[in-house]
Amino acid sequence: MKKIILILLLIEISIIYSQTSDRNQNTSMLAASTISVTLGGQFPLTGTFPASVTERVDQFVTRIYTQALERSLRTATDQVMLEKIKKELSDYSLRGILLKRASGEEIILDLAKFRIDGDFKNNPYLKNDDVIIFPPNDIERNFVSIMGAVNSPGKFLFVEGDKLKDIIELARGINQAYENVSKAKIYRLSYDGSNSEVIEVGLQENILLKRGDQIVVLADETQRKELFALVLGEVNQPGYVPVTRNSTKLGEVMKQVKGFTTNASLTRARLFRGNSVTTLLEKQYGIKIDEKLLNNDKELVDRIVNYEQAMMFRMSNLVEEDQYYFQAENQYRVLNEGSAIDFTKINDEKSEIYNFIVYPGDVIIIPPKRNTVYVFGQVSNPGHVKFLEGKDYLYYIDQAGGLGEYAEDEIMVIKGSSRNWIPAERNVKIEEGDYIFIPKERIKSFRTFAMELSGYFSIIGSIATIILLVVQLGK
Numbered sequence: 001m002k003k004i005i006l007i008l009l010l011i012e013i014s015i016i017y018s019q020t021s022d023r024n025q026n027t028s029m030l031a032a033s034t035i036s037v038t039l040g041g042q043f044p045l046t047g048t049f050p051a052s053v054t055e056r057v058d059q060f061v062t063r064i065y066t067q068a069l070e071r072s073l074r075t076a077t078d079q080v081m082l083e084k085i086k087k088e089l090s091d092y093s094l095r096g097i098l099l100k101r102a103s104g105e106e107i108i109l110d111l112a113k114f115r116i117d118g119d120f121k122n123n124p125y126l127k128n129d130d131v132i133i134f135p136p137n138d139i140e141r142n143f144v145s146i147m148g149a150v151n152s153p154g155k156f157l158f159v160e161g162d163k164l165k166d167i168i169e170l171a172r173g174i175n176q177a178y179e180n181v182s183k184a185k186i187y188r189l190s191y192d193g194s195n196s197e198v199i200e201v202g203l204q205e206n207i208l209l210k211r212g213d214q215i216v217v218l219a220d221e222t223q224r225k226e227l228f229a230l231v232l233g234e235v236n237q238p239g240y241v242p243v244t245r246n247s248t249k250l251g252e253v254m255k256q257v258k259g260f261t262t263n264a265s266l267t268r269a270r271l272f273r274g275n276s277v278t279t280l281l282e283k284q285y286g287i288k289i290d291e292k293l294l295n296n297d298k299e300l301v302d303r304i305v306n307y308e309q310a311m312m313f314r315m316s317n318l319v320e321e322d323q324y325y326f327q328a329e330n331q332y333r334v335l336n337e338g339s340a341i342d343f344t345k346i347n348d349e350k351s352e353i354y355n356f357i358v359y360p361g362d363v364i365i366i367p368p369k370r371n372t373v374y375v376f377g378q379v380s381n382p383g384h385v386k387f388l389e390g391k392d393y394l395y396y397i398d399q400a401g402g403l404g405e406y407a408e409d410e411i412m413v414i415k416g417s418s419r420n421w422i423p424a425e426r427n428v429k430i431e432e433g434d435y436i437f438i439p440k441e442r443i444k445s446f447r448t449f450a451m452e453l454s455g456y457f458s459i460i461g462s463i464a465t466i467i468l469l470v471v472q473l474g475k
Contacts, residue, residue, distance in 0.1 A: 037126050041098075041134035044068040044089040051126050057099065058111050058123045061132070065089070093137040096159040102129040110159070112170060144209055149219035151179040158211045165206045167215060174203075178219035187214040228359045231257045232263035233366035243358055251354030253364065254346055265369040267342040267417040268433050272358075272363045365435045370416070370433045375400035377438035378407035387432040393424045396436055408439045 037060060045068035050052040051060050069089055076082040079449070094111035097300055101107075104217035114122040136142070139157050147153040168174065174181050186199040189212055201207050203217070228240040229248070234256035243253065250271070260266065337431065343366070345351040358364075372384035373396045380401025388395070397403060411424035416433025424436065 001105065004071040034251060035126060035128035035130075038129075038131045039064060039134075040131060042136050043092050043132075043134045044072075053126065053128075055126050056120070056123045057097075057126060057132065059108060060126055061111070089138055092134050093139075093157045095157045096135040098133040100131040100133065101127060108159070112156070113166070116169060116172060142211060144211070144213050144215070146215040146217065148184070148215075148217035148384070149175050149181045150217050151175045158209070158213075162209045163206045164201065164203065164209060164215070167209065168203070168217070174217065177222050179222070181217060181219045183218045185216045187216070188212070189214075196433070202249060227360035229253055229360065229362040231262065231364045231366070233269075234368050235259040235366055236260065236261060241363075243360055246357060246359065248358045249354060250341070250358050250364075251346055251349060253358050260366060263368045264366045265433060266343040266346075267431060268368070269341070269366045270364070271341050271358075272365070273359070273361075372432065373430055373434050373436060375436045375438075377406035377441050378437075379438055380404060387430075391427060391430060392426055393430055393436050396430065397438065403438060404440075406441045408441045410439060412437045412439070 033053050034050050035053055036048050038048045039061075043061075043065075045064055047058075049064055055063075056425040069086070071083050072089060073082065076085055094115070095113075097111060099107040099109055106279050109124075110122045113119065135157070137157060139155060142158050144158045144162060144167050145153075145155040146167050150168060151174065152170075152172040154171065156167060156170050164186075177418060181203070183200060183202055186201065186207070186209070187195040188199065189195070190197075199207070209215075223245055227243050227245065229243050230240055231253065232238050238257060239277070241253050241256045254260075305442050341356060342353055345353045348354055370384075371387050373387050374384055376382040377394050379397060382400060385396045385399040393411065397411075413422045413424050413428050413430065414420070414435035414437060415422065416431065416435065422428055430436075
């Protein structure tokens with residue numbers, strides 16, 4: 001029994017020793033794998049920091065930057081300060097980084113290129129006592145820019161030795177949407193900015209660049225874009241219809257949406273042209289236009305109308321009384337551009353309406369038949385009255401309760417298709433969707449009547465005085 005207890009005790013001591021030895025060994029190995037790396041130059045946090053021999057430069061830099069950002073953000077008290085801190089901390093370059101080894105070796109690193117092409121020559125493993133120095137990030141003066149047929153046009157910090165292919169790579173390569181891309185133009189300003197040299201080169205030449213070069217990768221603009229018109233309302237398949245830039249016919253578009261429903265009102269159908277109609281559609285039809293098709297800017301219509309009116313007024317001879325009416329008409333003109341189309345002839349392939357050109361951004365609305373005529377103004381029961389073919393305006397007034405006591409004789413029919421105001425007569429054809437307006441007779445107060453009468457008497461008195469004076473002079 002004593003032997004068994006002694007054996008168990010020895011085993012327990014052996015296990016404890018083994019565990020202690022493993023911990024010591026792990027601590028020793030950890031200490032051996034930890035190195036010191038120094039960050040300097042224009043970087044958010046400089047100094048000497050512990051790193052691992054398994055860390056590469058990009059991993060280490062990202063870790064230290066993240067720590068600096070988190071530490072700084074704890075002091076932010078509002079969104080403005082938060083954005084300011086982020087902007088200041090991100091002001092460092094991933095290009096032209098100098099890595100100095102303890103051995104005396106110096107390597108220029110380009111982490112921006114590494115993050116694009118994954119070439120580890122720009123992202124080596126760290127060694128003990130490495131020093132990483134970031135260059136000044138003066139991208140306003142020390143830059144190369146690129147635009148044209150590349151995936152990510154932009155401005156990059158210039159590094160001595162940069163070649164054309166380096167900057168194209170930083171711009172994420174040639175955009176494959178463009179065809180026959182083989183040349184670039186390099187615009188090179190003189191030091192004083194007064195002269196510019198234009199160098200046209202082939203992309204394969206890989207010319208050595210200079211500080212301040214502005215590169216344009218040449219290509220004809222592709223017209224393979226997402227071009228749509230929008231058809232809404234009483235059609236069988238409403239929605240977006242792909243169109244060309246300037247050759248798609250309205251009749252072809254209507255075929256794409258499989259034609260009209262039986263409830264379509266062709267007399268009130270409209271084609272609205274482009275961005276200017278966005279606000280009108282939202283207010284009048286409750287339609288929110290997809291930003292993919294139209295730039296949904298609430299102030300856009302006002303800016304267009306105000307600019308148009310300023311241009312119109314500049315050379316006009318309008319008096320103040322006419323300007324209010326002109327403003328209303330001009331706003332309607334801007335909003336309603338392209339809408340005066342007779343959809344009733346859309347099925348005739350030789351008709352002007354079938355061959356009307358639809359442009360990207362156009363919106364076509366086919367409203368439902370109302371099957372009513374709206375009567376309002378001086379009637380007892382204003383509102384919708386069921387439309388009956390062949391009935392005249394008097395029938396609809398009678399259905400709305402008849403004329404009120406103060407109804408004026410100048411009754412107007414407002415056409416639903418064009419909004420034209422037409423004096424009501426027996427021969428005016430009433431159509432579904434029309435409006436009948438009965439204005440109110442103006443009732444004058446005694447004061448108003450007296451003032452008008454005094455004005456007349458004043459005029460008559462002046463005329464009488466002149467006549468008397470002429471008579472006296474003639475004697």
